[in-house]
Amino acid sequence: MNLKELSRHLGLSQSTVSRALNGYRDVSADTRERVLEAARRFGYSPNVNAHRLATGQSGAIGIVFPSGNDPLLDPLFTDFLSGLTNSAARRQMDVLVSASFDSAEASYRRLAQRRSVDAVVLSGPLVADPRVSLLDKLDIPYVVHGRTRAPHPYAFLDIDNEGAFRQAAELLIGLGHRRIGLVNGDLRQSFAVDREAGWRSALLAAGLVAPDALNDSDVMTDEAGYRLTAGMLSSETPPTAVICSSIFSAMGACRAIRDRGLAIGSDISVIAHDDGISSIRPETHNPPLTTTFSSIHKAGERIAEMVADLLGGKAASASQEVWPVDLIFRDSTRPPARA
Amino acid sequence: MNLKELSRHLGLSQSTVSRALNGYRDVSADTRERVLEAARRFGYSPNVNAHRLATGQSGAIGIVFPSGNDPLLDPLFTDFLSGLTNSAARRQMDVLVSASFDSAEASYRRLAQRRSVDAVVLSGPLVADPRVSLLDKLDIPYVVHGRTRAPHPYAFLDIDNEGAFRQAAELLIGLGHRRIGLVNGDLRQSFAVDREAGWRSALLAAGLVAPDALNDSDVMTDEAGYRLTAGMLSSETPPTAVICSSIFSAMGACRAIRDRGLAIGSDISVIAHDDGISSIRPETHNPPLTTTFSSIHKAGERIAEMVADLLGGKAASASQEVWPVDLIFRDSTRPPARA
């Protein structure tokens, strides 16, 4: 059942039926009702490919997966994608996931040139990310989840990573900690750099040093969290508290602490960044973990809205948001044990 | 730059250029080379929407997200999707993720009717999943990741859940365990039912009972794993070993065991199912966890191939695979402590 058949059934022209369905005003309320009713009855729904060809819009948001079994590809992505997709669906848009089986650049170029998506979202930006310049050059609207160094304004949604980790460090300092470790994510990603900056500035502001021995980074897995934390604990000046960049790193950090016969909270304080994924909740741990919290799902939802705004003509420079991060105090942070 | 311009530049007709680009044979090698060269030089790539309208194919595989913040929506999905997308990209296909902001049924119906995808993959099938009949009725090719009850043949890729959990239970029985707990996933999903069957059959075959007190199920989160395991451990006849349906449940199970002052391995044996996600690896735990292992990433890759085969005309009844599951013995499984 297509437009032509439907209009023949109704005894109307294709254009009238099309206008009726799309809510234009040059159609009487009466005619419109008849058309809508018939469309329902015949189970008509427009061919999306024809619609796209005619309008020049694809009605889809693109996002590119890192290729292969990338360790950066973490479970958080699901939650983000879920939010993005939900919110996009509410605006009649789809999300097209594309893999970079050759290079990420090639994928973006393909998406842009073939016009298979109207806009793309870029997640996990690096400190200076060539993809941003590329997208700018390709002249396709885009929103970055995070921030990067770029010579031009661009639309982004980021959380206040620096502020969050500064606050976390300040909390620990306030409790009396002096040696605070940072178990960070991969430093090529800009959020990790921002978090380090937050951690460092809190320490320096308190007149403390921010030693390299207490500042380490790697992928945000349980295993790496364990390894980094174990390394710090066996250093000459072990930390009395650690701040972890993800709930996964924190799981590893907690194991490392326990394996050393120490107790979380009373011996070593732990703060983790929590993106709000449901499979691991910090509040159900023993002891419940203090966290910096920001829902990555909500970020995905908001980004779809921002994309829609951008497509609606909003300027990229007006589409920049930095979300504050909640610091949620639980039992894994206590004053340091008396040395 | 479109086909028309390109062909004008070359002094050829659109059809010839099209045929040259698409590798038909009615074009001389010489002409083809000229065309390809020009396409490269002008950076021409075909408009995907026009291509789709003309061919009636969308070149995309659809997959529907569960709506909202569904707890079934777990991090495993990312890995699956990543595999699917990679493999699809190798075949020039995209993956369209669609959300069900109203109902899942409506989403599938939309995808099918608007012809925005050529095929869909259905993941996380329920024991008797209405979506499968729906897809069958909608007459769109589909591949199920998992199995379900259906009156007609359908394409699927599943792992041998029953066999895996039977083997796991047999291993524990062989070590001398008599009370083996099952920390299962949501029983609405068919893999959970299969795993229970495997667990049960191993116990019965060994002349043991499969008591309800040692058989519990819930979402596969750390929290639920903790709760279920803690429940079993405080029952009248606590298990000496538990089998967990996911690495996340297993994390919770391990916590519950430790919180009770027991040691994993020597006091309580633990086996987990491992889907191979990188953020939590069972082999790096202390002690390393014995697992039933099957890469969900690879499953995603294979399913994209199956979709391609299906679109190429292969019968659904010939597209059915059940993958064996590896049982990887590590240190979390030992003979039970003497009572």
Add this chain to the structure above:
DNA sequence: TTAGGTGCCAAAAGCGCTTTTGGTAGGGCT
């Protein structure tokens, strides 16, 4: 009365491809 709206609708021209149709030129065969 007449010019100018306005509400309604049909016809037709695109959107950028693929694919069918048909036609020409040359070579081999009878």
Add this chain to the structure above:
DNA sequence: AGCCCTACCAAAAGCGCTTTTGGCACCTAA
């Protein structure tokens, strides 16, 4: 010479929609 076959290519007809164009009828204001 006459025929068919093959290799190559152009023209044109779709694919199913949107949007422009224009036409008709009726109504209002000058």
